Amino acid sequence: MRGSALRRLYPVLGVIALVVLVEVVGRFELAGKSWPPLTEVLASLGQPGRLDLVLRSLGATAVAAAAGLVLGTVLATAGAALGLLVPVARPGMDRLAAILNAVPLIALAPLLIMTVGREGTPTVIAALGVGFVMFVALSSGLLAASRTHQDVFTVLGAARLTRLRRLQFPAALPYFLDGLALAGPTAVLGATIGEWFGAPSGLGVLIVSAMQNFQIPLLWSAALSATLLSLLAYVLFSRVQVLAARRFA
Template sequence: MNAAARPSVRIAYAIAGGALLIVLAQLIGQFELAGKAWPPLTDVLAYVSTPAGSSLLGRNLLVTLAAAAQGFLLGTAVAVIGAALALVVPMLRQGLDRFAAILHAVPTIALAPLLITTVGREGTPAVIAALSVGFVMFVSMTSGLTAANPAHHDLFTVFGSTRLQRLGRLELPRAVPAFFDGLTLAAPAAILGATIGEWFGAPMGIGLLLVSAMQNYQMALLWAAALAATLLSLAAYLLLVQLQRLAAGRFA
């Protein structure tokens, strides 16, 4: 198989896999193979196509997207600054690594009450999204900032560069591919974090819809909200994958 045919084959496989998944979801719901809690996909799409359903999902999806975007930007900024600080001040590296690992290991259910009392119910989804993004980006950046060739470090040493000059002219440019690798994983994590954060009493959002629909046994709404969150995560991932490919071609 030549190289020109490979992309079309991959696309064909992806389309076939997606079609098979849709058919299976419809059959499982149609014949109640998983119980009445799994409705047919056509019922979910019918609910989404109604004015009330599409309006409800659209409003709450925008709220979740806004919280995820805030957490995404905040978590990325803090992680990049922390990774750069750990590189410039080596004595901080071990402490920052442990702090990031411990913070990531704390269950969200334990952090949520603390966040609600400090940043409020409306701010909790963005903070949880930032925590989810921060760990992924910190790991990616600490790895990327150490990816420079040792020979290049020797060259900068010979020319008498300062630590900040080496960071700005050598290590940060070399870390760009790792930065975008982290972003591709951080974007879905931000949406998931915002959705989970909305479970704890946010006034609006996809997470609130999921909890409300589950409690009231509104299966069409429950699956529609889950599908909307999944598609949003997938769209964010695919967008950043394209940006990652451009960055890899430019800086690799």
């Protein structure tokens, strides 16, 4: 019991230590004037309209990240399933995922702006990052079914689609949830970066604007908001993963 309480206390102590470190570095200007104290960043949110601006930007980024998470997950699931249903297509799907992940975002940005528009670019960039993470997770998970179970389905003459639906998808659930825990923060990062390329609103737009106008507290407010959103997504999906493990263990 005591050991369990200590394990729960360690993350709290880590967060407190990090907050204190950030405050000390900013207070004594150990990293220069571009690193303000955390208290100064929080106090700046009290300026007229500042908190509303950050919250609106946070909402826009959250919507783009959520849309990218759904789109990327759906495409990754379809790609991984296609690789099992049509084995000859699997090497091509693997290479396509690797190539898309390797292409620099700065090279994709002009193409995305011309095709899906500035408003849709954050969602697509988020989906690209999520898609690769989920494709890797699902590609491993769909092959995780035990050899004994696979032999049973073979003996019963199950079609590939039946095998996929009744055996491989259930076996891949832990891998799917593992992938979601990583894909959530990836979606937030992708949406934020996608907003740098001319989106009408979002934390990425706020970060670029604050950086260009040397509004350091606003810059840090936007960056911390993006960090908290990523952390929230990770904690949420990690909790779902734990609950699912308890339910299906």
